[in-house]
Structure formats: C-alpha cells, structure tokens
Amino acid sequence: MDNQSRQELKALLYEQFARMGKAFANARRLEIIDLLSQTPHTVEELASKTSLSVASVSQHLQVLRNARVVDVTREGTYAWYRLSDDRVFGIWCMMRDLAQDRISEIDHLLRQYFNERETLETIDAAELLRRIAEGSIIIIDARPEDEYRAGHIPSALSVPIEKLESTLAVLPKNCEIVAYCRASYCLLSDEVALLLREQGYRVHVLLEGFPEWRAAGLPIEKESLN
Amino acid sequence: MDNQSRQELKALLYEQFARMGKAFANARRLEIIDLLSQTPHTVEELASKTSLSVASVSQHLQVLRNARVVDVTREGTYAWYRLSDDRVFGIWCMMRDLAQDRISEIDHLLRQYFNERETLETIDAAELLRRIAEGSIIIIDARPEDEYRAGHIPSALSVPIEKLESTLAVLPKNCEIVAYCRASYCLLSDEVALLLREQGYRVHVLLEGFPEWRAAGLPIEKESLN
DNA sequence: ACAATGTTCAACAATTTCATTGAATAGCTG
DNA sequence: CAGCTATTCAATGAAATTGTTGAACATTGT
Known part of the structure; x- marks a missing residue:
C-alpha cells in the first residue's frame, strides 16, 4: 500500500464516520432524535411536534437515514421512523450529559427561562x-x-x-x-x-x-x- | 411560562446541544480528535499529521473548543491541545463502533484498499x-x-x-x-x-x-x- | 529592541446546508 | 378509476462551513 492510497483511504474512512456525526450536528435533528427515543413516529407527527414543515422533517430524516441512525418501515401511506439501534440513544445521552456539564450556556438558559x-x-x-x-x-x-x-x-x-x-x-x-x-x-x-x-x-x-x-x-x- | 417562550427555549437549548454534535460532524475534526485521544498535540503537529494547513487546523480547533470538546494550555509560543474529558473519547468510540457496524461502506473501504x-x-x-x-x-x-x-x-x-x-x-x-x-x-x-x-x-x-x-x-x- | 517562530485572525471564494415552495409519487378509499 | 393523503423529490435562495492566503499577535532568544 503506497503512501498516496493510504492518505486517500484515511480521508474516505473519516468521511464515513463523519456521516454519523452529521446526524447529531443540527438542533432540529437532535429534537427529532429525542422524539424518536420516546417512540416511533410518522413524518407528520414529527412535523407537528417540532413545528417544522413536513418536507423539512422528511429532509432531516433522509440525513438521519443516510447516517444509518434511523430506520423506516412503511405501513400503507405512513412511514414509521424509529431509532435504528439502542446505541443511538446511548450516544445522544452521553453527548447531552457532556454538553450539560461543560457548556455553561445550557444551565444558564434553563435558569433564565425557568428560575x-x-x-x-x-x-x-x-x-x-x-x-x-x-x-x-x-x-x-x-x-x-x-x-x-x-x-x-x-x-x-x-x-x-x-x-x-x-x-x-x-x-x-x-x-x-x-x-x-x-x-x-x-x-x-x-x-x-x-x-x-x-x-x-x-x-x-x-x-x-x-x-x-x-x-x-x-x-x-x-x-x-x- | 407561555407557549412562545417555551418554543424559544427549546430551540436555543437544542442549538447548544448541537454545538457539541458539530464537533463530530467533519472528517478532519474526527481525525484531530483521534490524534488527541492518543496524546496532547500542538497545532503544528496536528497540521503535519493531518496534512492540513496550520490555519485550517487552528480553525477546526476553534470549533472543537467552542463545543468544549478540547482544552488548550499555552506553553511559550506553543498551544497544547488535549481532549477536555474522557467522555469525549467515549462518545467518539461509541460513534465509530456504531458506524462500523451499520455503515457497510466502511467495511467495504477497508477491504477494498487492504484485502x-x-x-x-x-x-x-x-x-x-x-x-x-x-x-x-x-x-x-x-x-x-x-x-x-x-x-x-x-x-x-x-x-x-x-x-x-x-x-x-x-x-x-x-x-x-x-x-x-x-x-x-x-x-x-x-x-x-x-x-x-x-x-x-x-x-x-x-x-x-x-x-x-x-x-x-x-x-x-x-x-x-x- | 530585534528577528524568529508558533499561533490566530480576517477576508475571500467554493461548497454545503437548510427551510420553503410546489410538483411528483405511492398507497389507500369510494 | 378518480380522489385523497402521506411522503418524497426538485428547485430556489439565504446562510453557514471549509480551506487558502497573507497579515497580525505573542512569546522566545539573541
């Protein structure tokens, strides 16, 4: 394996890992993940609970699906989305616990709006x-x-x-x-x-x-x- | 607490959580995190190991710092960057294990370049x-x-x-x-x-x-x- | 004080992300 | 089959992200 293809592989590999990271990199998507960790939802339900347009939710769900973080099962005209793996909730938990500990703005926000x-x-x-x-x-x-x-x-x-x-x-x-x-x-x-x-x-x-x-x-x- | 400010708070809160997610949403940053989970590095070392420009690495480090995922300590003209918390490595581990299990392209890449x-x-x-x-x-x-x-x-x-x-x-x-x-x-x-x-x-x-x-x-x- | 060095900042162009709108698709129901 | 509904797709424009270049800053050693 020469040096160039080693570099190439490394880049492609990290790009694949980043696909998963991107799933967690957007506020709206995190909200969707949070809802899906309660129970599976349809696109419409998610749209209504997040106050987003259905198209927008669908787009976010494509990103999540691309990251293999959610699965769909179709049932008639409904598409039921769910988290693909218990570890997804695990990652989300660790991430937000860490964020809550280290990003002081979070505590600050909670206090400010709801003292x-x-x-x-x-x-x-x-x-x-x-x-x-x-x-x-x-x-x-x-x-x-x-x-x-x-x-x-x-x-x-x-x-x-x-x-x-x-x-x-x-x-x-x-x-x-x-x-x-x-x-x-x-x-x-x-x-x-x-x-x-x-x-x-x-x-x-x-x-x-x-x-x-x-x-x-x-x-x-x-x-x-x- | 009225409905509007509840929505507002929710949005701001998830935005904060997403700050952390963004740290993991880019291939180059993941590579940097990987290097920092070996040992602290200076900006220059990271630049040389990742084949990125120093400025570009510095920029990524700002993103990581903004997410409170890395800490700096300055020593002379050097800036030593390290992971801020063991849990950062934990999250990165869980994320890549999950990715390795679920994103078939990763296995495929490894095989293709190095059978x-x-x-x-x-x-x-x-x-x-x-x-x-x-x-x-x-x-x-x-x-x-x-x-x-x-x-x-x-x-x-x-x-x-x-x-x-x-x-x-x-x-x-x-x-x-x-x-x-x-x-x-x-x-x-x-x-x-x-x-x-x-x-x-x-x-x-x-x-x-x-x-x-x-x-x-x-x-x-x-x-x-x- | 001066030059050298490691790091950061500012400005830019190229690219990607995001929400919206409206059209297209696919499965039900009458 | 036609009409309805849930979802996805495609196109748009605004905004954010990325990497580059060159300048600015700060610390060290002469």
Missing part, C-alpha cells in the same frame, strides 16, 4: 422504585398522550399539561406526586409540577426521562392494543 | 494480558514515536513503519509478535504485521487501539522525562 425550576425537589430512579414498592406515591407522565401510550412507568397517569386541570379533581389533596417527562431538560414535568405545587400538592420531579428509565431495563407498562 | 488485512490473526486485550504474563511475546507499537513516548503498553517497542527495517535485525526469528496502533481501523499495525509476516514472523494484531487500552484502565508505561 423556579431549581426549587423543585428531584428524585432519582432508584428512589422512585422504592416509593413505588411502598405504594405511597402517584406518578404523573407529563408527555403527550401518544408517547404515554407507547410505553410508560408502571401505574403512571397520563397528564399532559392540557389535561392537568381536569385531572386535579381526581387527585386527593394529601397525596405525594412524582412527575416525569422526556428528559431532564424537557421541562414538561417541571411545568406540571409547579402548577401542582401551587395547588398545594407535595411534588417531586424525576431526574431522568422515560427513555433512560427504559434503557436501564426498569419495568415499563404499555397500553394494550384493542 | 490481505482479513488474513491477519487478531488478539484482544484480555488475551494479550495473558501472553504478557507468560512473557512469551514481543509487543510492537506501530504509531509515530511521539505518541509512543506519551504512553504505551508496558514493554512494547516503538516501531513505526519507517523504522521497521532497522528493527528486524534485533528481532529473534522465532518469537511471537503482537502489533497495535491508534485504533482498529488505523491500519498502521496491519502494515507492520504484514511486512513482518512476509519475513516469516508469527504476528498478531491487537483489536483495540492504545486509547481503548488506556481507557479500560489497563497498565501503561510512559517515557521517563530526562
């Missing part, structure tokens, strides 16, 4: 499991209902913010509550938690999101399909 | 440790000498390809050899191994590169600084 957040009591997965065993706690899934249906923490109630008001009637005033959502920075659960606290409830927020819970192999519950 | 490669006998870290304990093996570090000096597998000899010929005189014909380099796809060790095999030596190639060895917490040896 009451830090006053919320957090709880980790191990502790939540203990409380579930004791049976002394009500769990609230703050994500959109379709994500809840695709899988949630056992015995959790589906309470997206829009439905919070109607749920208040059902919740006994003296119970303890844990809320969770997509991820630690996703804030859906924080909003729900703050509103509940205003109503006088004792509320905790789960540190991790549902995908981490599932990835850790902890028990989950799915909506039965009838 | 004898697959005929080389490989050996993993655990097995190598066993052989070291037996004392029945000679280890060859095929990386450039500066990377060897910064840290290598204990008792390994520094034999970059250029020095192979002069080293042949020293190697007893009947000994068994294990060669390693920067990573599994780095091929420096494969080239050395093929040449050694032609000379009649019994050669193995270590599956992992030196950074993986170090990251696994296995023993390493450094050149003493006199």
Whole structure:
C-alpha cells in the first residue's frame, strides 16, 4: 500500500464516520432524535411536534437515514421512523450529559427561562422504585398522550399539561406526586409540577426521562392494543 | 411560562446541544480528535499529521473548543491541545463502533484498499494480558514515536513503519509478535504485521487501539522525562 | 529592541446546508 | 378509476462551513 492510497483511504474512512456525526450536528435533528427515543413516529407527527414543515422533517430524516441512525418501515401511506439501534440513544445521552456539564450556556438558559425550576425537589430512579414498592406515591407522565401510550412507568397517569386541570379533581389533596417527562431538560414535568405545587400538592420531579428509565431495563407498562 | 417562550427555549437549548454534535460532524475534526485521544498535540503537529494547513487546523480547533470538546494550555509560543474529558473519547468510540457496524461502506473501504488485512490473526486485550504474563511475546507499537513516548503498553517497542527495517535485525526469528496502533481501523499495525509476516514472523494484531487500552484502565508505561 | 517562530485572525471564494415552495409519487378509499 | 393523503423529490435562495492566503499577535532568544 503506497503512501498516496493510504492518505486517500484515511480521508474516505473519516468521511464515513463523519456521516454519523452529521446526524447529531443540527438542533432540529437532535429534537427529532429525542422524539424518536420516546417512540416511533410518522413524518407528520414529527412535523407537528417540532413545528417544522413536513418536507423539512422528511429532509432531516433522509440525513438521519443516510447516517444509518434511523430506520423506516412503511405501513400503507405512513412511514414509521424509529431509532435504528439502542446505541443511538446511548450516544445522544452521553453527548447531552457532556454538553450539560461543560457548556455553561445550557444551565444558564434553563435558569433564565425557568428560575423556579431549581426549587423543585428531584428524585432519582432508584428512589422512585422504592416509593413505588411502598405504594405511597402517584406518578404523573407529563408527555403527550401518544408517547404515554407507547410505553410508560408502571401505574403512571397520563397528564399532559392540557389535561392537568381536569385531572386535579381526581387527585386527593394529601397525596405525594412524582412527575416525569422526556428528559431532564424537557421541562414538561417541571411545568406540571409547579402548577401542582401551587395547588398545594407535595411534588417531586424525576431526574431522568422515560427513555433512560427504559434503557436501564426498569419495568415499563404499555397500553394494550384493542 | 407561555407557549412562545417555551418554543424559544427549546430551540436555543437544542442549538447548544448541537454545538457539541458539530464537533463530530467533519472528517478532519474526527481525525484531530483521534490524534488527541492518543496524546496532547500542538497545532503544528496536528497540521503535519493531518496534512492540513496550520490555519485550517487552528480553525477546526476553534470549533472543537467552542463545543468544549478540547482544552488548550499555552506553553511559550506553543498551544497544547488535549481532549477536555474522557467522555469525549467515549462518545467518539461509541460513534465509530456504531458506524462500523451499520455503515457497510466502511467495511467495504477497508477491504477494498487492504484485502490481505482479513488474513491477519487478531488478539484482544484480555488475551494479550495473558501472553504478557507468560512473557512469551514481543509487543510492537506501530504509531509515530511521539505518541509512543506519551504512553504505551508496558514493554512494547516503538516501531513505526519507517523504522521497521532497522528493527528486524534485533528481532529473534522465532518469537511471537503482537502489533497495535491508534485504533482498529488505523491500519498502521496491519502494515507492520504484514511486512513482518512476509519475513516469516508469527504476528498478531491487537483489536483495540492504545486509547481503548488506556481507557479500560489497563497498565501503561510512559517515557521517563530526562 | 530585534528577528524568529508558533499561533490566530480576517477576508475571500467554493461548497454545503437548510427551510420553503410546489410538483411528483405511492398507497389507500369510494 | 378518480380522489385523497402521506411522503418524497426538485428547485430556489439565504446562510453557514471549509480551506487558502497573507497579515497580525505573542512569546522566545539573541
């Protein structure tokens, strides 16, 4: 192998690796990856949840597919996209944990837009499991209902913010509550938690999101399909 | 928190995360990350090893620094760049392992340029440790000498390809050899191994590169600084 | 103070990326 | 088959990325 073709190979090789990197190099694509780590979505669903045009989402999905980061399965006129490998979520997790630790702007943003957040009591997965065993706690899934249906923490109630008001009637005033959502920075659960606290409830927020819970192999519950 | 500022925050947040992703989204930058996972380098060293202009390398390093993926320490007129966190190497590892599994072009490239490669006998870290304990093996570090000096597998000899010929005189014909380099796809060790095999030596190639060895917490040896 | 050296910055042209629009495709339904 | 819908494709323009060149900066050694 001569020196020139060695250089050539090296360049081509790193270019292939970079294909994968590019998947994670755009804010909108990360948002899509985040949604896909909850559950598979159709193009339209992704477009609506990200407030992007369908064409734009489709284009991003082509990039993700090119990087072999997502898979499609067609079902009638629908195209269901999902993460191609559990490791994709793993990489995304490591990347955002590192970013959260090292890029101070992230913490800064979270604080600036939502400064009451830090006053919320957090709880980790191990502790939540203990409380579930004791049976002394009500769990609230703050994500959109379709994500809840695709899988949630056992015995959790589906309470997206829009439905919070109607749920208040059902919740006994003296119970303890844990809320969770997509991820630690996703804030859906924080909003729900703050509103509940205003109503006088004792509320905790789960540190991790549902995908981490599932990835850790902890028990989950799915909506039965009838 | 109203709906608009929620959207705004979400966008800004993912933008921050994407800063980190961008670090891994370019072939040249990945090459730089790979070199920095061997040992810290100056701008000039990186430029020479990557065949890029100094200015271009400097620019890439700014991107990496912006993503908080590398740190600089200045020493005289030199700027020593290093990975800012072990997790950076972890992410890069996961990314390229996933890429190697899922992007078929990578395997294809390796085969096309170097089809004898697959005929080389490989050996993993655990097995190598066993052989070291037996004392029945000679280890060859095929990386450039500066990377060897910064840290290598204990008792390994520094034999970059250029020095192979002069080293042949020293190697007893009947000994068994294990060669390693920067990573599994780095091929420096494969080239050395093929040449050694032609000379009649019994050669193995270590599956992992030196950074993986170090990251696994296995023993390493450094050149003493006199 | 001066020149030498390693690094960064600024300006540029070439290329790529991104979101939008509107058209094309492909699978359902009546 | 026609009409409908979900998705993809193609074309556009705006913006960002990349590598080059040459100048600017900062530290070292004379």
